[in-house]
Amino acid sequence: MSSDCLFCRIIRREIPAAIVAEDEHAVAFRDIGPQAPTHVLVVPRQHVSTLDAVEDPQLIGNLMLLAAQVARAEGIVDAGYRTVINTNSGAGQTVFHLHVHVLGGRRLSWPPG
DSSP states (O other): OOTTOHHHHHHTTSSOOOEEEEOSSEEEEEOSSOSSSEEEEEEESSOOOSGGGOOOHHHHHHHHHHHHHHHHHHTOTTTOEEEEOOOSGGGTOOSSSOOEEEEESSOOOSSOO
């Protein structure tokens, strides 16, 4: 973990967050600037800055499984939901700790952004 990373500090419970799910691999909490009625971030407990820095394919699998669990718990599966990973600043990544956005609760248009 990184000592100054915002998401690492949330994982360590140094900064409060509305945690909705967690397991041994990841923590899921509500985004403080939601872009949909349901907007949850799923972050690995291990500090990895971006998708490009992932070396263990199981890390991504674990994140996506928790994202699906969150979607079920939030009741957005039947209507549909989106998972998004922004990689680097040009794609909108602002916190450099890998995270999956789980968005739902409204109609999501395409293309995004």
